[in-house]
């Protein structure tokens with residue numbers, strides 16, 4: 001837990017959010033500024049600034065997250081139509097919140113390339 005991290009506060013319940021999924025390692029909640037009909041953020045309960053701050057001891061956590069993302073997509077009804085997972089990292093990656101997170105987007109066709 002990082003004291004000044006908004007996503008740590010959401011994960012701990014200090015800031016209320018509607019969890020669409022939670023388990024021992026992850027929580028998922030709607031993005032406050034949705035970019036698609038379905039747009040949730042999936043975050044580890046553990047504070048990591050970004051994937052660039054992860055180390056070998058985080059292998060199981062990262063693997064668990066990748067395996068869980070499609071399950072959350074299924075729960076939200078976008079597994080069959082398809083979905084996009086985005087992990088913005090650092091300044092040029094467009095990361096604005098310094099707690100590792102995956103955007104799970106769906107409910108419409110996702111254009112490529114991204115802006």
Ligand code: AMP
Nearest residue numbers: 006030031032033088094095096097098
């Ligand atoms: P990124 O720009 O990849 O770091 O993504 C951060 C995301 O967090 C943005 O899409 C914001 O809309 C979202 N966000 C910021 N604060 C909150 C919050 N309190 N609840 C839900 N989503 C948030």
